[in-house]
Amino acid sequence: MVSSAFETVLLNVDRGVAHVLLDRPDKRNAFNVQMRDDLFQVLEAIRDDPEVRAVLISGAGEQAFCAGADLSEFGTAPSQAIARQGRWERDVWGLWASIHKPFVAAMHGYVLGSGVEMAMLCDLRIASEDAVFGLPEVGLGMIPAAGGTQTLPRILGVAPALDLLLTGRRIAAGEALDLGLVHRVVAKERLWETAGELAEQLAARDPQLMSAAKTAVSQGTDIPLEAGLALERRLALRLALRS
Ligand code: COA
Numbered sequence: 001m002v003s004s005a006f007e008t009v010l011l012n013v014d015r016g017v018a019h020v021l022l023d024r025p026d027k028r029n030a031f032n033v034q035m036r037d038d039l040f041q042v043l044e045a046i047r048d049d050p051e052v053r054a055v056l057i058s059g060a061g062e063q064a065f066c067a068g069a070d071l072s073e074f075g076t077a078p079s080q081a082i083a084r085q086g087r088w089e090r091d092v093w094g095l096w097a098s099i100h101k102p103f104v105a106a107m108h109g110y111v112l113g114s115g116v117e118m119a120m121l122c123d124l125r126i127a128s129e130d131a132v133f134g135l136p137e138v139g140l141g142m143i144p145a146a147g148g149t150q151t152l153p154r155i156l157g158v159a160p161a162l163d164l165l166l167t168g169r170r171i172a173a174g175e176a177l178d179l180g181l182v183h184r185v186v187a188k189e190r191l192w193e194t195a196g197e198l199a200e201q202l203a204a205r206d207p208q209l210m211s212a213a214k215t216a217v218s219q220g221t222d223i224p225l226e227a228g229l230a231l232e233r234r235l236a237l238r239l240a241l242r243s
Contacts, residue, residue: 004045006038010060011045016053016203017196018046025061031114031146032070040092047099053210054203056195057122058106059115065105068113068136093147096121097218100211102202106195107131108188112170116181117146120155123214124202125181126195127173128188133181134170154221156180212239 004011010021020042022029046052059065096103096118103122111119111133119125127133135152137144144165152161160179164171173185186194202210212235220228 006041008032008035009038009042011042013049013052015200016051017199018052018055020055020057021060022057022066023060025063027070028064028067028110029059029061030067030070032073036090036092040090040095043092043095043099046101047095053101053207054199055101055103056106056199057103057118058192058195059108062109064110064115065107065131066112066115066118067110068115071140093121097147100214101207102210102214104195104199104202106191107182108191113137113144114146117144117148117151120151121147124183124198126184126186126191126198127176127182128191129173129185130188131173131176132170133176134168135164136168138166139168208239208242
């Protein structure tokens with residue numbers, strides 16, 4: 001097992017699975033500028049390490065997967081605009097979306113703001129029964145900026161995405177399952193085991209197949225069906241011609 005400890009994120013690679021732990025439990029794993037920098041390095045390591053064939057992301061502590069952006073960095077110095085500028089300079093979300101390895105999110109407790117948005121950048125989302133989801137940004141004088149306005153409508157559909165984004169209301173795990181925001185809900189004591197087994201199953205699969213399937217879906221979503229079918233044909237042919 002290879003372990004790397006950053007200030008706010010822990011990374012362990014074990015049997016092909018990169019375990020990424022958001023590690024600010026005292027602050028409900030709120031996403032701050034340090035976490036952005038740490039996550040950026042972690043994602044680069046995941047992208048570049050051929051030993052990593054699947055990723056499992058979770059949050060430390062009993063209370064939260066991630067309680068959203070660190071509000072203590074907003075509205076003070078640096079100002080909200082400067083804090084956000086800093087986030088954009090390192091395009092952690094663009095990097096995340098460009099990695100064609102399967103990501104699994106294991107979510108418990110509070111999953112708010114960028115917590116939801118990080119989950120949306122994952123391919124499979126497992127929640128425990130205690131999970132509570134919400135996008136409170138509009139009530140805080142901003143809009144989501146970790147991809148949420150784009151990923152939510154693509155995954156849930158426009159109507160439920162607008163409901164969550166415009167009202168900021170919190171929803172329980174059961175409603176999240178009904179909306180398609182999560183794939184599965186399990187008892188809290190089974191969350192990490194269930195998500196870990198899933199990540200191990202994905203890691204055991206042919207990485208080129210995982211990558212091609214993910215590419216076909218993510219690139220195919222935004223193009224006409226005809227172009228999507230051509231994309232699928234190209235990817236399938238490339239796989240068939242592997243020596
Ligand atoms: N940014 C910065 N600090 C946060 C935070 C956030 N988004 N969420 C929680 N914290 C900190 C609290 O300030 C507190 O720190 P302290 O112990 O130094 O005072 C600690 O985490 C625990 O928070 P607390 O509110 O006491 O825990 P709780 O379990 O009662 O409630 C939440 C948890 C998540 C419901 C509540 O903290 C909350 O509403 N947080 C803000 C969520 C939010 O609006 N996020 C922004 C999304 S854009």
